[in-house]
Amino acid sequence: MTGVDETVAHAAIKALIRTIPDYPKPGILFRDVTTLLSDGPGFRAAIDALVEPHRGARIAKIAAIEARGFIVGGAMADRLGAGFVPLRKRGKLPHTVVGVDYELEYGVDRVEVHADAIEAGDRILVVDDLIATGGTALAAIALIEQLGGVVCGVAAIIDLPDLGGSDRIRALGHEVHALCAFAGD
Secondary structure, three states: OOHHHHHHHHHHHHHOOEEEEOOOOOOOEEEEOHHHHOOHHHHHHHHHHHHHHHOOOOOOEEEEEOOHHHHHHHHHHHHHOOEEEEEEEOOOOOOOEEEEEEEEOOEEEEEEEEOOOOOOOOEEEEEEEEEOOOHHHHHHHHHHHHOOOEEEEEEEEEEOHHHOHHHHHHHOOOOEEEEEEOOOO
16 A cells, blocks of 8 residues: 555544543543454454565564554464564463563553563564553563564554654664554543
8 A cells, every 4th residue: 555545544444443531541542443453344454554564574473562462463473474472461471481671650560471482583573552652662672672583663553642652662763653643642
């Protein structure tokens, strides 16, 4: 997709995303991708649009962030013929793990991966449903690089540019590809 066709397709994808006011707390506009995921043609279009910029990029693995990132990342891995690596919250993986802590609005969380999931030199695309402050994606990038992987970019359905996450990721030299943006969040 290019030009006008891409703009139309991305607008159609954006229209399938439900906004829920005051969730999970007052003043937040929650962008719910489950309505996009439940629409067969919309979901297919979203995956097609996310995969297209990465065709031919020799992506070895998709590293997807729990939980909705798994849905998107799994479909992308299949389309790209790449492996799939789940990046999970603390304590969710059954084997030896490596983790990175990251700051939340109120506290600290941790993202973990199996220690043998990424080999030195693996070309990795980080995938999530949404980029807000970028904390989780930045932790994922640090974790992948700690294991010797080469981050080829970050892909998401939604960007919330006013929260600055994509800018933080780009400041580290990584490309960000999002299908749509919601300003003011």
